[in-house]
Amino acid sequence: MKLSKKQIFQDFASSKGLKSTKQRDTILDCFLSCDQHLSTEELYLKIKKNSPGIGFATVYRTLKLFAESGIAREIQFGDGQTRYEHLQAGEHHDHLVCKRCGAIVEFENETIEKLQSEVARDHGFTIINHKLELYGICKNCNS
Amino acid sequence: MKLSKKQIFQDFASSKGLKSTKQRDTILDCFLSCDQHLSTEELYLKIKKNSPGIGFATVYRTLKLFAESGIAREIQFGDGQTRYEHLQAGEHHDHLVCKRCGAIVEFENETIEKLQSEVARDHGFTIINHKLELYGICKNCNS
DNA sequence: GTAAAACTGAAAATGATTATCAATTACAGT
């Protein structure tokens, strides 16, 4: 059976000796209920609506923990803000980004991934991770 | 015949009504004589050796002009610094980046590029540019 | 219950980059 993200984070927390606090619970709930690819500030503003009192330093700190625990992935689309997306363990995808409206579409392409491995092998590299982003104009903005 | 980068920048400058200054000449010479993928600060420090007096604001401004003129490309490898690399008109390449020693290897792969176009087409996107970076451990650091 | 260690929010600090501004310089027209 697949562990829930909440469970995964709890396991991570206890293995690290982190304490359980209501702030982290609040942030985790909001993060999980939110759309993908939110910036730290966007999430902070959402959280403040229901839970004023939570400081932005805590949101920054907590999102980093989510990434470390494996339930989130840090991404940057070049707009100067770090974003976080939900990460399903073992899954991977890349992104199409609309330069006009900011829309983000996810895709997976096994052939591209394979070719990347080949390129790395040809150069003696051991790949740890990669970043593939296609920037352009989306269907909506085109029509 | 292929225009030199110096020529290209001069043409760009005059078409934009930019004036010719010794600072820009100095920065252009240093940039062209330097290795690829230098950060603004790295270039600034190199320039200061021979030409103290040049301010870093000018280096920042001038590198942006180089990018605008088409002789340089802005790149970011996630270390928080913007880097600039020489750009041959019409050419394109992607990067392998060593997470241990920082080595950067360039590669081109026509098949990957084609597959990217297909992915974009399948999603109704018109691609403007893309970013493909493979992060890992290089041959040297592996052995 | 107590004490040690982790956590928190507010505020200050950081680091890369950009904007401001007064002084300098380039250059087109005389």
Add this chain to the structure above:
DNA sequence: ACTGTAATTGATAATCATTTTCAGTTTTAC
């Protein structure tokens, strides 16, 4: 060569996202 205007420059201040600091608070093991 002289002049006027607009571009350029370097120093400095300002931004902006993120991180650090720190004093007070909360968790949790004993």
